[in-house]
Amino acid sequence: MSRGLEMDDPIEVVSPEQFKALEKTINYETPAGGFKLPSGYLSNSQVEMYLRCPTQYEFRYVKSIRSPPSAAMSHGRGTHKALEVTHHHIVDHGEPASTEEVESAFSDEFDGVLAEIPKEAQAEDGLDLPQLKNVGLSLVRIYNSKYAPAVRPSVGKDNVRGIEKRFAVSVAGVPMVGVIDLIDTNSEGVLSKMESDSMTLHGKEIPAILRTAIADFKTKSKSMSETEVAGSLQLTLYSYVEQIPAVRIDQLLKLKTPKITRITALRTARDHAWLKHVVYGVAKAIHAGVFPPCDPTAWVCSEKWCGFHSICRGKK
Ligand code: SF4
Numbered sequence: 001m002s003r004g005l006e007m008d009d010p011i012e013v014v015s016p017e018q019f020k021a022l023e024k025t026i027n028y029e030t031p032a033g034g035f036k037l038p039s040g041y042l043s044n045s046q047v048e049m050y051l052r053c054p055t056q057y058e059f060r061y062v063k064s065i066r067s068p069p070s071a072a073m074s075h076g077r078g079t080h081k082a083l084e085v086t087h088h089h090i091v092d093h094g095e096p097a098s099t100e101e102v103e104s105a106f107s108d109e110f111d112g113v114l115a116e117i118p119k120e121a122q123a124e125d126g127l128d129l130p131q132l133k134n135v136g137l138s139l140v141r142i143y144n145s146k147y148a149p150a151v152r153p154s155v156g157k158d159n160v161r162g163i164e165k166r167f168a169v170s171v172a173g174v175p176m177v178g179v180i181d182l183i184d185t186n187s188e189g190v191l192s193k194m195e196s197d198s199m200t201l202h203g204k205e206i207p208a209i210l211r212t213a214i215a216d217f218k219t220k221s222k223s224m225s226e227t228e229v230a231g232s233l234q235l236t237l238y239s240y241v242e243q244i245p246a247v248r249i250d251q252l253l254k255l256k257t258p259k260i261t262r263i264t265a266l267r268t269a270r271d272h273a274w275l276k277h278v279v280y281g282v283a284k285a286i287h288a289g290v291f292p293p294c295d296p297t298a299w300v301c302s303e304k305w306c307g308f309h310s311i312c313r314g315k316k
Contacts, residue, residue, distance in 0.1 A: 028280050030173035035283045038062050041168070041175040042283060044234040050282045051233075053294035053301065059308040062291070067307025071117060071129065075136050076219040078110035079252050080164075080181070082140040083217055086148045087163045087182060091155060096148035102140045110136060132254070139219070139252040142260050147250065152186035154212065167241050172276035174283040180214055180238050187213035187246060188264070213246035213264065214238045221254055229263040236275045239267035 038061040039046075050057040059065045085105040089097035096102075110133055154162035162183025169176055185208065188196065199206055216235060218224065229235065235247040248264040293312070294301055303309045 028172040028276065031287060035174055035287045037175075037283065037286055038064075041177050042279065042286075043176065043178055044237050047279060047282050048233060050286065051278075053298070053306070054285070054291040055293040055312060056300070056306060056308055057286070058291035059312070065308065065311070071114065071132060072219075074110045074113035074117065075132055075254060077113045078106040078136050079140055079143075079219045080217060081109035082106040083143060083148075083181070084164050086144050087151060087153045088161070090148065090151060091153050091161055091163070096144050096151075099141055099144060102144045103137055106136055106140045107133070135254045135256075135258045136219075138258040139254065139260065142258065143250070143252065147260065147262075150186055151182070151184050154183040154185050169241050171237070171240070172280040172283075174279050176237070176279065178237065178241070180242070181217050182215040183212065183242065183244065184215050185212045187211060187215070187248065209244070210246075212244055213248050214242060214244050215248050215250055217250050217252060219252045219254060223251055223253060223261060224249060224263065226263055226265075230265045232265075233275065233278060235265065236267050236271045237279075240272045240275055 046057065046061060049060065060067075082102040082105040086097040086102050089095070089101070097105075114129070156162075162180065162185075165180045165183065167178055167180065196206055214235065216238070229247075229249050232247075232249070235249070239245060239247050245266050245268065246264060247267055248262055251261050251263070253259050253261065300306055301309075301313075306312070
């Protein structure tokens with residue numbers, strides 16, 4: 001009869017070589033007829049929602065209940081639009097768009113999305129709407145003057161630009177879709193400044209793969225940590241799709257004094273293998289209709305962070 005692991009049982013240490021050999025034996029079997037997924041595919045946000053709380057995923061994607069949009073959405077959409085405009089301008093004209101162009105791209109998108117949001121959901125993070133809009137305008141100005149001049153978006157042989165680039169791929173037999181904010185071919189992602197200066201000094205050209213990074217833009221009130229960026233499944237997915245190891249997050253921080261910070265990280269074949277494990281595991285659980293609630297003490301399981309809280313745990 002089998003028994004559970006006891007405290008004094010010897011622990012087997014698996015070497016990296018053994019782990020690699022083990023990986024090769026994993027067979028990602030696709031169910032006959034494919035995975036039964038509510039929308040026919042997964043995205044990074046679906047996988048992340050399932051991992052945060054499977055019941056939340058069930059409300060949103062299986063029962064198609066939407067939580068109301070928030071002012072944060074108009075802010076995020078506005079900054080993304082402004083950055084998209086300036087990146088296309090760089091490809092077309094070799095330099096960022098004018099300040100007026102990025103401000104107007106932000107404003108139009110911000111106002112358009114806001115018009116769809118109920119009035120009571122429009123105040124956020126202690127910032128009123130005019131403040132929120134001003135913070136967004138400051139952030140796109142800062143990005144446009146300090147970061148955009150060095151950006152060189154990729155342009156593929158098929159002329160597809162690495163700007164809001166869409167993809168549809170299979171990850172361990174699971175169909176996945178997504179949009180990559182930016183593929184920057186002039187990034188310092190992989191080499192340190194000292195390493196790249198040293199190569200240049202010795203007359204060596206830095207290979208394109210070492211200068212290219214996938215960038216994702218986050219509009220946030222609180223900065224992500226380096227550990228979060230190092231583990232981000234979203235960045236691992238993008239790195240896997242494009243087979244580009246360097247990834248980075250440009251955080252547009254909507255603080256009373258707005259600022260932008262950049263965190264870079266690398267992804268390896270081992271991270272890509274782990275991505276397959278995670279995506280396959282989530283797809284299998286969704287296919288089987290397994291949607292348990294999360295830990296009730298988790299931060300997400302609160303009225304503030306879960307839009308389904310009252311229908312899930314009852315009204316107070
Ligand atoms: S209330 Fe908690 S368990 Fe229910 S959906 Fe929200 S996060 Fe999940």
